[in-house]
Amino acid sequence: MNANDARIAVIYYSSTGNMHRIAEAYAEGAADAGAEVRLRRAAELAPDAAVDSNPAWRAHLDATAHVPEAGHDDLTWANGYAFGTPTRFGNMASQLRQFLDTTASLWQAGELADKPATGFTGAYEVHGGQESTLLSMYQTMYHWGALVLAPGYVDYDAVHAAGGNPYGVSQTESLAAEDADHVKAVLVAARSQGGRLARAAAALAGAPGR
Secondary structure, eight states: OOOTTOEEEEEEOOSSSHHHHHHHHHHHHHHHTTOEEEEEEOOOOSOHHHHHTSHHHHHHHHHTTTSOBOOHHHHHHOSEEEEEEEOBTTBOOHHHHHHHTTOHHHHHTTTTTTOEEEEEEEESSTTSSHHHHHHHHHHHHHHHTOEEOOOTTTTHHHHHHTTOOSSSEEEEHHHHHHOHHHHHHHHHHHHHHHHHHHHHHHHHHTSTTO
16 A cells, blocks of 8 residues: 555654664655655753763754754644654653643644554663553553554564564664664664554545545
8 A cells, every 4th residue: 555645743852863763764664655754853851961961962962953843733734643762761751751741732622633653762671661661652642542553563573573562663772782783673663664654644544534
């Protein structure tokens, strides 16, 4: 199925670049499937002193200054969503959480309902909280009335090679630091799920009553 009717918003927060790289893979997968894509970053909330304390954080923030910040218009424009965040103590980063917390008016207007949404994340350890982070993200999607589109094991080979997380594509940083193949596998899984998201959004956009 070609996803020409899909409009996908990939909205993420990344401090040092890992989530940005996965977000780009989602965008590529959706675009390759035929979707129109917007890549957007959640606004940085940390003070300059905190950012500057980590050279990699500052370098990434400066390098991605050209990526537009996410806004409500991106949510109303899109008919499918991919949200990404690093794991922070088993939960979303505050930067993405703050953006989602501003969406009450869109939720009340029904602007976010009936659209497929998927999530991606990363943590340092294998058991560093990836699944709880994704589930916490999906709680917001449930309240929106969005349709959570987890990878499951639909593309088993890609999901298995990336670590086997059926809740959402996730990267384990301790593995990535030692094995470039882990990073490659995660990006393959992200592209696959981006394409699947685009096809689902197109199918729903063409459903009767839409």
